[in-house]
Amino acid sequence: MNTSLNQAVLSVEHLKIELRHGTQPLVHDLSFEVKPGEFLAVVGESGSGKTMAARAILQLLPPGITQTGGRILFDGENLSTRDVKAMRPIRGPGIGMVFQEPMVSLNPVHRIGEQMAEGLRMHTKLSAAEIRARILDMLRRVQIADPERCMHAYPHEFSGGMRQRIMLASVMLLKPRLLIADEPTTALDTLSQREVLDLMVGLARDNGTAVLLITHNLGLVGRYAQRAIVLEKGQLVETGNVPAILVEPKQVYTRKLVDALPRRQPAKAETAAQQQPLVQVRGLCVSYAGARAGFFRRHPPVRVIDTLDLDIHPGEMVALVGGSGSGKTTLGRAILRLAPSQSGQILFRGEDVRTADRAALHRFRLACQLVFQDPFSSLDPRMCVHDIVAEPLRHLPSLDAAARLRRVQETLDEVGLDGLGARYPHELSGGQRQRVAIARALVRRPAFVVADEPVSALDMTIQAQVLRLFQSLQAHHGFACLFISHDLAAVDQIADRVIVMERGRIVEQGTRDVVFDTPQHAYTRALLEATPRPLAVSAAYA
Amino acid sequence: MPLYLLRRIAMTIPTLLLVSIAVFTLMRLIPGDPVLLMLGEGADPAQLELMRHQMGLDQPLVTQYFVWLRHALAGDLGVSTTNGLAVLPLIWERFHVSAAIVLTAVALASLIAVPAGLIAAWRKDRPTDLAIIGAATLMLSVPSFWLGLLLLMFFGQFLGWLPVVGYVPMSENFSQGVLYVILPIVTLVLVETGVLTRMSRASTIEILRLEYVAHARAKGVPESQVLRRHVLPNAFNPTLTMIGLILGHLLSGIAVLETVFTLPGLGRLMIDSIFARDYPVLQGCLLFTACIYVVINLIVDMCYPLFDPRVSVQ
């Protein structure tokens, strides 16, 4: 291959991808280039066709979707005309690919060593011993603790982050000239996301591999990519170098994306502090029974929440942050008595609800609500929007039918869903569903709302809208809110106070500005460091 | 491993006891008196009483049950009231007949169905898939005993190649024995292939959706190897459970097929003992089939981890 320095390793010309009998093409007239060793980001929201474009390069389009136009040149040769057998030398040594779902990206029934060796055995004439050495070397490179044991282990024995690293290692073993990474870290929490991406960039630089990063997270683009292209509904909107495209985006859509990045709001007045706290948690402990070992014995119970104290004042937005496994979700559920807790007190307006009887628990439930993370799973598919939002009113005998109807209509307008009362959940988008969930939570005007990762499953632009909606509703209704999230950027925009949790204990808490600007605890610093904040970067460039 | 084995067996004992008690009482509830059946309506009451005493049927129900249980635990399932043969050897011999046919048929059906399902799923919604699914649905819809009758009429009566009736055990005379067993096996294979093909196709489609298949392809692994090394082992597990279920069900006697082909199988034995109110034989049959059910489920659970390391034996 005559690869002069500046000749593009990959150039896509007028690419067109369509559903077999769909009307609107998924990708229309897309052209871009990737220089050797360059790091190009492909940015777009879900449905923008970025994944389809990436998969078309390796002809891995799912059944029913075909490439109907354009050329894909790799080192100057057209790939789209090659049949499957001719694609074999390209797949692997030519172009490598890393996928999004760590849990199913490795074959559960084969040992790690076997799966990694498969590529090498296929494309090189190396002996078994050499292959083994190469694999061990690569595993050490991606910082896997005990490579020897890892080779004989099965995928299910590793966490999401570890599996993503193993997949990265097995792809980079073949030293591809181009690596396509399709949202490699979306499913991971901030810490492991940072580690995996740093490794990917390092490996690519060592090997001179060009990287095509497909993502919807502008933060990552700011930190890692040199150039970026923006896609909307299958069409190229804009291309440009990274700092420039973030600072002064030329196209309207790009600006919309950049505006959606969470920004710090000015802190609210300090009025809330001296009032009597709405919710007080004292010495709360929650533990799960250990796994069963043998006939009757069990492993010792695992302590998830370890003697924790917490105050939430009325109208205050308290953010609860921490990595996965820090126990933040369990705490939220324990406070609402959805999860059992072993000891301690939960005082709501001074009354302990942890050991309350049914009637007291019912009163407590009337006054507080929970918003879930997954919009698909939190709404009953068999009920229309109106019924979903109206259901909580069953427990308000004071309202007659007409008042109930008015209240539901009001709440739907507030969340911007007027006129959608008759729709069913599967007819709505992710964002709209989350608005229905919020409407359901607020229709009874609760005093205390726990929001468990309400926006992390949404696209950036929609995330911004829902966050702003949540803030305005809190300001309007004055409910206290416990906002649980691992996304520090969103917390930065919305929170009054921030509480950082690690393995069941609070390691740091304080107002948003104090915690974010002068983090005391090492874990908080690591979390902040791991959160890409492009604006700060762009500020440095400007 | 043995601990898990013990626990699994311990869990089945209550079910077995429950089944034996249920059968014991239901048999006595059903009208019809074995002694009357044996001696015929001509026998006068005195003779009936004599025979009932000899068979211990005049004792209260509970004592009869415990007497039976004590003997059963010692491995003696009593003696048949109709032909005086010991029950366990009789069941064991009849079980050979059923098992030979069922095991061969299910094995053949799996050999055909699993690959067929794989190809159908791989070529989803293309002509080959429609053909395979069409054939499977057809096989599934034909009642097994009717199919048996048709085959019997065609090959037995019309062509005369295969014997229409009767049975020679293969142990006795292999060349004759095979002739009697061909048609039942063919019938069973056709029916079960339909069931298993649909099952294996459904589970393969599930697997093809997962990303490690795309990952393997992205590594340049040829399609045939992707199917063989990555898709088949994962698709085989749910099908294995289905095979276990089918085996458990069929081994308890394919009564209807045995009636069509006049095979002295376990199913036929159970029906005759129901009609003759032959309590010891029926009791023995039911306990035996319940045990088969348990053993098959155990074996399926045991070889589960062989195919899927995620399932650790806890």
Added chain:
Amino acid sequence: MHVPVPPPRHTTARSRRLLQATAWALGLAAGTAFSQTGGTGTGQTLRIQINSDIRSTDPGGNRDDNTDNVLLHVGEGLVALREDTSIGPMLASKVDTSADGLTYTFTLRDGVKFQNGATLVADDVVWSWQRYLRPASNWRCLPEFDGKGMTKVLSVEAPNPKTVVFKLERASALFLTMMARPDCGSAAILHRSSVGPDGQWKEPVGTGPYKFKEWKRGQYVELTRFDGYTSRAEPRDGLTGGKKAEVENLRFVVIPDSAAAKAALYSGGLDAFISPSPADVVEMRKRSDVVVDNTPVMSMIALLLQTNDPVLKDVRVRRALALALDTPEIASTVTEGLSVVNNSVVPSSSPYYDAVQATGFKRDLTAAKKLLAEAGYRGQPIRMIANKRYESLYSSAVLVQAMASEAGINIELEVLDWATQLDRYTKGQYQSMAFIYSARIDPSLNYEMVSGDKATQPRKAWDSPYAQARLTESMVSRDKARRQVLFDEMHKQMLQDVPMIVLFNASDATAMRKSVTGFKGWAPAKPRFWNVRLDASP
């Protein structure tokens, strides 16, 4: 369950060789064809099918029909049934009964040998009868002789080696009949050596034409010729008379499935098939290589009508039903013409079946409808029980339902399995049912089977004092003419009362290879294989 049945020979030769070749290709041995050596019966084996294995070798002990059929070739009693089911001497040369009917004196024949060579003496008879009368030996007919049933045997003595004297507590015309009953093992006289020193049963040593050879459990029972047999002078007459063991060995082969037995008979693997179904008989009649002997027997198919039932309580309704049925048509259709109609409880093959017994019902729809109107029958459903185990019962019920509906009688069929129907019969819990009675060798036993006090014996169909009086007298009097008058009166009364409608006596067929000659079926349906030859050509 081993059925030595080679594949049917009538398959086309070409396809046969194809099959043989494939079997051979698999290295499997070809089926060995059975070949029979000719000769004067020596070395010949007659293979006879029984549908289940015998239950024991002790005559009269743990037994069923098949066991009796085998053992009647080995053991003989003092008296035995004649061809017309009357009683004739067997081991006894003559029988003298005292005037009061309480003492029976049997004089034994000379020179009768046991199968172990010992000569028959009176002590052997006493020993055998003492063993029968001991409850421990579980003799099926013990209740008839220990006072519970017909009479009580006070003593059995041998004043001298040639004579045996029985003393009874009550006189009974049926004493000799009971003694000769095949299902009591004909009270066969056995030699002491049949039983071990500790009293445990070993094997039967009787005086019959065949002696016991081998019993392979679940497979076959083999008897072989007893050369020292001293036959009676007269020709064959039922279970008595002259007996000659023409074929050396009799092998009774266990083949439970009738279809398998039929196939074996066609292919020559079997010589005699005892109980083919009517449909089989029709099919076999068309074949040249099979002979079917068919004789009416004493078992009886009848429609029982529950006289206590609110609807059937009125005799006019019962009579209307009888008039609505064309019983001759039913008999010929159901048995494919093998049996003739018989509306009397007395079997058509019994010596007491005379012109009066032959009278019966004649179909008359208008009379039937008139009777129904008189009785105020408004089409209430009458449930009739039938079952599929005895094909003839089910077919009769279907025909009865169709014919009755023509007269406006609404019959609903309730098909149960045989065990349930038997249970409902013994408890009398039925409106009506198609039922089959097993054979009885004496008409008074037949009448005793159907008539009796319903309060104490719910299974009886006919509860009429008139009949009861005549029945008890017929059980005691030994005057043949008087008994005939009693039976005729009872039959005429039954035609009036219509407690049941007797349809026909079943017929018993025995199918044999063409090469089997000399066999003749008879009323009690007990196949006899002495005086039966097996010709050389298969």
Added chain:
Amino acid sequence: MKKLKTHTLIGGVLIGTLLILAVVAAVWTPYSPLGIDLRSKLQAPSMAHWLGTDEFGRDVASRAMQGASTSCLIALLTVALATAMGLVVGVVAGFMRGWTDRVLMAFNDTLLAFPGLLLALGVMVIVGANQWGIVLALSLAYAPSVVRVVRGTVLSLREREYVEASRMIGNSEIYTMWRHILPNCVAPIAVLATSMFGWVLLSESALSFLGLGVPPPAPTWGNMLASARPYMASAVWLCLVPGLCIALTLLGINLLGESLRDRLDPRTERA
């Protein structure tokens, strides 16, 4: 999708004709299904008797039509009863967890391990050998498999967040089960019900084959096939007609079931 359309079409046509046959049979049949005519016994199909006559001279065509309505009635009733029983037990077992679940499941497994034959005979003899006996017996035999499916669905639905949301709203457990869990069990049960219809049809025929089914002379396809066995050689059509009816009905059911399963597939629901 192409496959879906062809399946629904063929299935619809087959089941359509079956239902029309069953409805017409209830009103009119060419001859009376029970009418005996001994003179025209075992006649081949002719103009007079479209599908010939059986061993009692009864018209096979009218018996097949009558058989259609009886067999389908039995199948429908059994499926309804078994689904109802299965639904109740399944939801309670799935939702209550703990001891109730373990006890219910123990009984359920016992019923599963119990041979259907003995159950059928026992129930039929106690209730009486008629259609209701068969329906009760078969629904007892099939209820356990419904219980398993329902319990499985309920266990998976319990984990869904809208169930937890309903609890958050303050609804009682029973209300949550009734309002949220039950409606969402409908889809899997509908799929199971269609295939069960086929199995029940098969079981009724099998029972008749063994002499346990709906008592003759009332015709069902099962007992027609059973009584045709001895005449296999002499009267072939006696075997073919009922068997073909059963096969075509099953084919229709399976095809409809297949298209139903695709339409109700949760994945399509979510997209």
